[in-house]
Amino acid sequence: MKIYEALAKVFHTLDFGTCFALLGDANMHWAGALSDFGARFIYTRHEHAAVAAATAYARNSGKVGFATVTCGPGLTQVMTILPIAVRARVPLILFAGEAPLHKEWYNQMIDQAPFVQACGAHYVPLHDPDTIAQDVINAVQHAARERIPVVLGVPFDLQKQDFTGDISTLKATFEFPTLDVVHPNLDAIQSVAQLLQNTEKTVILAGMGATSDHAQKLIVELAEVTGSLLATTLPAKGLFHDKAFSLGVAGGYASDAAKAIFERAEVVLGIGARMASHTFDGGRLTPNAQVIQLDLEPQEKVQGRKASDIQITADAISGTEALLAACNGQPSKTWRTTAMQGETEAALTLPHFTPTTDGFLHPLAVIETLQQEIPKAVHVINTSGHCAYYTAQMNAHPQSHYTVIRDFGAIGNGTSFALGIAERYPDRPVILLDGDGSVMMHIQELETMARHGLNIMSVVLNDGGYGSEVHKLRASGATLAGSVFGRPDFASVGRGFGLAGTTATTQDDIAQAIRAFLNSGSPAICDVHISDTIASPQIQRIKH
Known part of the structure; x- marks a missing residue:
């Protein structure tokens, strides 16, 4: 048995649930062995998506999140999501591999520990074949106890060595600290x-x-x-x-x-x-x-x-x-x-709004329709960006079916969070409410939704640019260059990836798209054209 097989067996015994993965040289043999043992995988198209999905999964399951990417550039792709998981206090294990120990030069070599530590996460290099299995269990316990992401660096030439230990004697379990009962003064x-x-x-x-x-x-x-x-x-x-x-x-x-x-x-x-x-x-x-x-x-x-x-x-x-x-x-x-x-x-009632005159929907008109059409049994995901103010005005949805993780203020996480939530709750329809700029950052994960049959609808509030920047620049009289990009045809993009894709220019279009999604049980995307002339109250305050 090789070390990667022994480690895969330990991870299978630990039973984290789903592993969110993107494979490369430093993790593919380990991941393959883990899959052969029966572990479930969601294979994403980008490393950030794998770790972000695991973060959302962990936040909603109470489990340790579980993801894997390859070493070097695979790990550097996750620098945005790691601080989010750290600040949200999400326990997470990320198997990242590591460059070979016995090569003087390797193209993807990087000192991974400072990178991870700069994000606030914990790095554990696993270099000792004699203790490597127990070291994994200790790292998992640390993630659970401290509620922190832990990145495991295992050189991939070491992984291919013969394992000479005896994992049958290991106690491959971990425990979350018991819920603290602290009586007050x-x-x-x-x-x-x-x-x-x-x-x-x-x-x-x-x-x-x-x-x-x-x-x-x-x-x-x-x-x-x-x-x-x-x-x-x-x-x-x-x-x-x-x-x-x-x-x-x-x-x-x-x-x-x-x-x-x-x-x-x-x-x-x-x-x-x-x-x-x-x-x-x-x-x-x-x-x-x-x-x-x-x-x-x-x-x-x-x-x-x-x-x-x-x-x-x-x-x-x-x-x-x-x-x-x-x-x-x-x-x-x-x-x-x-x-x-x-x-x-x-x-808690949506404020009165005057319909726009530019032919696009007022953001509050969109929220009005979403509140009317989305049942409480649907899981809603809110994200970051200018549109997040409006989607946060949906006040009738229960906390048990609502997720927002925005501890680093970053856009671009919504599609990835949706993967994790849909995997956590396979019997719930999931509706992601996100902006066009955010969705574009990981648009490729629509293919992941289709390939894995995840019951997700992405509602894209499309104002043709980065809304926060548009309104701030416009208020200061500055050029909008670099903040306005036009309105991508998300419906066609979605259909290209195998989703049901629709474009909504009226409130009735939105309602029909939601009803069709709920009846189909298949992934979908709805491109909702909203006006870029309506600034949220937050932005208006900045302007003044």
Whole structure:
């Protein structure tokens, strides 16, 4: 047995689920052996797509993501997705191979460790044949324990050596750390409970650390007891989609009406949330509020700004239970008036828009149709870029069927994330909402969708360029050269890759395309022509 076969057997025993792969000299024999053992693979057309798909798969499965690319240029292709996975705290194993140990010169040779470490990920060179199998298990445990991407470098000449060890004696298992149960300081809880009860204008903000069913129910109850409004971070969007007195998502993607309510808040309690800068719109969202963070790792300063005035170390469930115990039976001031119920409902309603005069759809007209046509059982993926503000205004979709990963602010990830989500939920239709500039970056993955029969529809909001740059340049009176490219015929491109391709110039076109996709169960792409004259509120604020 060769070392690559022994390693393949170890990985098969570890049972990560699907491996997202693009093969080359440094990983193809190992991947072939792993496939022969029965592992499932999704073979992408680009290395970035493989790692991004694994990232989305891991984020939604609770498993360690699993991907493989070849060494050298195969690894350098993933420099955008690695920081995203690091910042999103996604556990990931990337088998990258490594240049041969016993060649003085190799065309694809690069010092891989500094590259990986610059992205914030962990690099493990596997060079010792005697410990290599155990080293793999240790690396996997590190990824799971620290919730971090780990890249494995295995020289491919070493992989072809005979394996002399005995993997039958190895314990090829790993464990995620048990969900931390951290009980809060009761004096701190009592103080915060009194603050919530004695303050009228309070908001409870839930993050990804509070998305379990139990935590969600407790937070809803706490909000009712304390008369607080509800909100979420962007990654937790949809957690309170069917609850009264919800403001939806906090931060720059909040509606203008929601921002007007946030601005009046006197106390904000964040539960299981990082309190990131964009969640508070750089400090503009709640300028007069006292901010409390209840989290396993609360911090006074986050991303260069003061994020909270009071920090309570606790898990979301234990901390919320303690607050409920301290508040129950005690009178509270409340922001939950009949008038406020009307305000919060209005804040989650699409604002009025005037149809465009250039013959293209208003972005809000597109969102109006998407909200009407996409069932809650469909998994929706939101991405980055100018169009992401508009797609974030879909406020009726549940968090369990909604994914957004934008921790590095990069476009070009949507098609890859869709691969991972569709593989994670094979019984769910998946609809990706993305911009034309983003889709063009990895358009080749449409072929991956078709080849693997993944049930994905890509809805492309096509404004003929890079929307954010167009609006910023136009506002400053600068040339639009380099930001406007014209409108590619995505429908024809999709059909060329084997998808159902349609072009939508009306809201009815969009509705018909979605219905056809849902009835077919086959991958599709809908090219929606939107106006480039409508700047999002975020961009308008920059202009002024």
